[in-house]
Amino acid sequence: MxxxxxxxxxxxxxxxxxxxxxxxxxxxxxxxxxxxxxxxxxxxxxxxxxxxxxxxxxxxxxxxxxxxSRPRVHSMVLDIPDLAEEVAARGQTHRYRLIRRDVSEAGIAHFGPAGGQVLALDGLHLADNVPFAFEQRLVDIAAVPDIADVDFGHLAPGSWLLRHVPWDEAETRIAAEGASGSIADWLDVEPGTATLVVERRTWRGSDSITFVRQHFRADQYDLVARFGQRSASRAPA
Amino acid sequence: MxxxxxxxxxxxxxxxxxxxxxxxxxxxxxxxxxxxxxxxxxxxxxxxxxxxxxxxxxxxxxxxxxxxSRPRVHSMVLDIPDLAEEVAARGQTHRYRLIRRDVSEAGIAHFGPAGGQVLALDGLHLADNVPFAFEQRLVDIAAVPDIADVDFGHLAPGSWLLRHVPWDEAETRIAAEGASGSIADWLDVEPGTATLVVERRTWRGSDSITFVRQHFRADQYDLVARFGQRSASRAPA
DNA sequence: GCGGATATAATGTCTATACATTATTGAGAC
DNA sequence: GTCTCAATAATGTATAGACATTATATCCGC
CATH class of the missing domain: 1.10.10.10 (Winged helix-like DNA-binding domain superfamily/Winged helix DNA-binding domain)
Incomplete structure (x- = not known):
C-alpha cells in the first residue's frame, strides 16, 4: 500500500x-x-x-x-509521432502520394557527404483524402543503401525510415511560413496562407541520414509538448 | 580512466x-x-x-x-527559454510593453476556478525596439496573489512568473496562424502574415496558474528541439 | 599574505545478501 | 476443456559494508 x-x-x-x-x-x-x-x-x-x-x-x-538547481529554461518533451500512425490514431485514413523522386549529387543542397548521392523525395500527406502536409525530403543513399529499392509511390518515406533506419541524434526546427505558390497549390490553400514548418535533420553517429521539411496546413495540424506527470493517463488507484 | x-x-x-x-x-x-x-x-x-x-x-x-521498447514517437526535448533571457543571449535588448491590464471574473475565458478572479495582461515583446511577439496572458489571482502588486509596465509577466511561481506541470501547443488585424498592427506586419503561435498552460498540482498565447513574427523567431547527445558542447577527450 | 601539498568530507560505485512483489506457468479440481 | 490456485521466475527494493573519486578546506613553508 x-x-x-x-x-x-x-x-x-x-x-x-x-x-x-x-x-x-x-x-x-x-x-x-x-x-x-x-x-x-x-x-x-x-x-x-x-x-x-x-x-x-x-x-x-x-x-x-x-x-x-537554478531553473533556467522550461525543458519540455515534444513527441513527434510518425504521421501515418498519428492520422490513424485520430480515426482518419492516411495516404501518401509521391510527387517527385530523383537522385542528385550532394553538395547542392548542403546535405550529405561531398560526392555522395542524395535521394530527393517530394510528397503529399493526406488525411481522409484532404492534403494536410507537403513534404520535401533528402536521404543520404550511402547511409541507407536499401532505400534505392523501395517503392514510395504510396508509402511515406518517414514511416519506412523510422522502421528501418536507426538513428541516435536529431534536431528539429519549428517555424511558421506563408505558403509559396507551389506549396499552396499542393495543400489546396491560397498562396501566403500560414503553414507550420517542421524541419528535421537526423544523424547516426556523425553521418547525416535524412533531412525533411514539412509544411503543414495550419488548420489541420499542431504540435503539443508536455512537462511533468508523464503519461497523465494513469487511472487513480 | x-x-x-x-x-x-x-x-x-x-x-x-x-x-x-x-x-x-x-x-x-x-x-x-x-x-x-x-x-x-x-x-x-x-x-x-x-x-x-x-x-x-x-x-x-x-x-x-x-x-x-517499440519506438512509437520521437521524443525530443524542447527548451522554451524565458524570452527576455533569450533575446539578451542573442545580444539584443529586450523590452516589454504592457498594452492592457484588467481583472475579470473567471469562466468567460474558460480558465481558472469558477468564481475566481483572473488577471488579463496583453503586451508586446520587442528586440532592439522591433516587435517580435504579441502576448496575451491570463493569470489566476487566487493562485498568485502577489501578482496584484507587481507593475508590469515594462517587466514581462513571464519573466516574473518564472522567478516567483513554482509549477509542476505544463502543456504547450505550437501552431501557425495568419495574423488578425489587431495582432498584425502590433507586430507591424500585413494582416494575414504567417505567425508562429505558442500557447502554454501551467499548473501547480491541479490548479491552473497561467495561460499564455504568444504570436511570434515568423521572420524573427523559431523553436529548436534536440534529441540525443544532450549538450553536444562537450569537447572530445 | 600567498602558493602548494595534504587531509577530509562528501558523493560515486560496487559487492553480497535478503526479502517483497508480481506476472506467468503449470498442476489439479471440476 | 476450463477454471482456480499455488509454485516459480523474474524484477523491485532494501541493507550494511567497502573502496574510489574529487572538490574543498586546512595547514605549512616561505
Missing amino acids: TKPLGERIRSQFEARILSGELAPGERLPTEAELMQQFGCSRMTVSKALSALADAGLIERRKRAGSFV | TKPLGERIRSQFEARILSGELAPGERLPTEAELMQQFGCSRMTVSKALSALADAGLIERRKRAGSFV
Whole structure:
C-alpha cells in the first residue's frame, strides 16, 4: 500500500523544491544526515537523490553536497509521432502520394557527404483524402543503401525510415511560413496562407541520414509538448 | 580512466538497441545471466537496466524479463527559454510593453476556478525596439496573489512568473496562424502574415496558474528541439 | 599574505545478501 | 476443456559494508 521508502524520499524533496520551500541554490542535507532522518541505508537515499539529479532538480557535487538547481529554461518533451500512425490514431485514413523522386549529387543542397548521392523525395500527406502536409525530403543513399529499392509511390518515406533506419541524434526546427505558390497549390490553400514548418535533420553517429521539411496546413495540424506527470493517463488507484 | 562498469553495461545495450542489432520486442538477458556475463553483482546490472528503462529504451516486466521498447514517437526535448533571457543571449535588448491590464471574473475565458478572479495582461515583446511577439496572458489571482502588486509596465509577466511561481506541470501547443488585424498592427506586419503561435498552460498540482498565447513574427523567431547527445558542447577527450 | 601539498568530507560505485512483489506457468479440481 | 490456485521466475527494493573519486578546506613553508 505505502510507496517504497526511496520513492517517498525522492517525491518529498521533489515537492519541496517545486513548491519553492527549498529555494534554488539551497543545500540539501548530506546522505549521512538523511539516512539518520529516514532511518535507512545510504544506498536508499543515494538512489533517491540521484533520481532528482537525473531529473535536473538538484545538482550534486563531491565534497560539497547536493544543491537545488537554478531553473533556467522550461525543458519540455515534444513527441513527434510518425504521421501515418498519428492520422490513424485520430480515426482518419492516411495516404501518401509521391510527387517527385530523383537522385542528385550532394553538395547542392548542403546535405550529405561531398560526392555522395542524395535521394530527393517530394510528397503529399493526406488525411481522409484532404492534403494536410507537403513534404520535401533528402536521404543520404550511402547511409541507407536499401532505400534505392523501395517503392514510395504510396508509402511515406518517414514511416519506412523510422522502421528501418536507426538513428541516435536529431534536431528539429519549428517555424511558421506563408505558403509559396507551389506549396499552396499542393495543400489546396491560397498562396501566403500560414503553414507550420517542421524541419528535421537526423544523424547516426556523425553521418547525416535524412533531412525533411514539412509544411503543414495550419488548420489541420499542431504540435503539443508536455512537462511533468508523464503519461497523465494513469487511472487513480 | 575506464568508465564505471554499470555505465559500460548501460551504454553497450544502448548502442546495440540504437544500432538495431537488438530489435524492438526482443528480449534481453535476465539480470542473473548478465551478472554472470559481466562478472558483477546484481545491483550493478539492475541499475544499468533501470536507467535504460527510465530512458524509455527498454521495458521491464516482472516474471517475464526486459524487452526492447517499440519506438512509437520521437521524443525530443524542447527548451522554451524565458524570452527576455533569450533575446539578451542573442545580444539584443529586450523590452516589454504592457498594452492592457484588467481583472475579470473567471469562466468567460474558460480558465481558472469558477468564481475566481483572473488577471488579463496583453503586451508586446520587442528586440532592439522591433516587435517580435504579441502576448496575451491570463493569470489566476487566487493562485498568485502577489501578482496584484507587481507593475508590469515594462517587466514581462513571464519573466516574473518564472522567478516567483513554482509549477509542476505544463502543456504547450505550437501552431501557425495568419495574423488578425489587431495582432498584425502590433507586430507591424500585413494582416494575414504567417505567425508562429505558442500557447502554454501551467499548473501547480491541479490548479491552473497561467495561460499564455504568444504570436511570434515568423521572420524573427523559431523553436529548436534536440534529441540525443544532450549538450553536444562537450569537447572530445 | 600567498602558493602548494595534504587531509577530509562528501558523493560515486560496487559487492553480497535478503526479502517483497508480481506476472506467468503449470498442476489439479471440476 | 476450463477454471482456480499455488509454485516459480523474474524484477523491485532494501541493507550494511567497502573502496574510489574529487572538490574543498586546512595547514605549512616561505
